[in-house]
Amino acid sequence: MYICKCGKKFEKQNSLNAHFSHCLIHRNGKIPINRFKGRENWNKGLKKETDERVQKYSKSLKDSLNSGKVIPSFFGKHHSNKTKEKLSLIQSTSHKGGYCKWIPYQKEDKIIYLQGSWEFKYAQYLDSLNLKWIKPGHGDLKYSFFWMDDSGIKRIYTPDFYIIDYDQYIEIKGYWRENDRIKMKKVLEQNKISLQILEKKDLKNLNLL
Numbered sequence: 001m002y003i004c005k006c007g008k009k010f011e012k013q014n015s016l017n018a019h020f021s022h023c024l025i026h027r028n029g030k031i032p033i034n035r036f037k038g039r040e041n042w043n044k045g046l047k048k049e050t051d052e053r054v055q056k057y058s059k060s061l062k063d064s065l066n067s068g069k070v071i072p073s074f075f076g077k078h079h080s081n082k083t084k085e086k087l088s089l090i091q092s093t094s095h096k097g098g099y100c101k102w103i104p105y106q107k108e109d110k111i112i113y114l115q116g117s118w119e120f121k122y123a124q125y126l127d128s129l130n131l132k133w134i135k136p137g138h139g140d141l142k143y144s145f146f147w148m149d150d151s152g153i154k155r156i157y158t159p160d161f162y163i164i165d166y167d168q169y170i171e172i173k174g175y176w177r178e179n180d181r182i183k184m185k186k187v188l189e190q191n192k193i194s195l196q197i198l199e200k201k202d203l204k205n206l207n208l209l
Contacts, residue, residue: 081153107135118172119160121208122198132164143169145191147183157187159195169195172203 002016003009006025010016048055064070102113103120107127112135114120126133136143137158144158161170171184188195203209 081151115160116172116174118174118203118209122161122170122172122203125206125208126161126163131166134162134164135160136162136169145187145193147187147190149183149186157183167194169193171195171197173197173199 001009001011002013004016004019004023004025006023008019008023010019043051043054043057046054048058061070065072102115103117104111105114105120105123107123114123114135123133123135134143141156143162144156146154146156148154159169160172162168163170173180184195184197187193200209
């Protein structure tokens with residue numbers, strides 16, 4: 001057993017040596033200098049199609065994976081239902097899902113972020129009608145709904161808009177991914193919610209597209 005002056009214990013000498021480099025007590029209070037701060041990775045912006053070094057590394061890694069020489073740390077493992085529920089909650093509350101880019105929108109005296117141009121145009125439409133609305137999410141579970149999938153995992157769904165004046169939730173749906181329709185059906189079956197799903201044709205009817 002190897003013990004540092006700070007009291008931390010290590011089973012190997014190498015571990016203790018590595019600890020010395022950033023232990024303030026061992027360094028007499030001197031803050032260690034980060035030699036890599038401000039430096040960019042050598043391969044930043046490079047692709048295997050245009051750089052021989054990246055191509056060589058990519059091939060070497062692929063061969064190692066295929067041969068079993070290198071085994072991914074999560075290979076053969078699965079998230080527990082509890083972890084899946086936690087990840088679902090994090091994704092919803094941070095409102096980072098989907099494939100569209102987030103667009104800043106000036107709503108009264110603050111900036112909110114809308115997912116894609118369709119949501120942006122719909123927000124403008126609601127404001128043109130002087131309707132009171134909010135963009136759910138961002139950690140506010142008041143406007144989110146729990147639902148159970150076929151595996152018994154509790155998930156969370158957050159609509160795109162909530163129109164306060166009509167107590168109406170809105171989902172802007174440009175693309176139906178696999179199982180999306182099943183998800184929406186279960187959300188509606190398991191929750192008392194007034195939800196309107198607007199697709200491309202509906203937005204066209206509103207002259208928004």
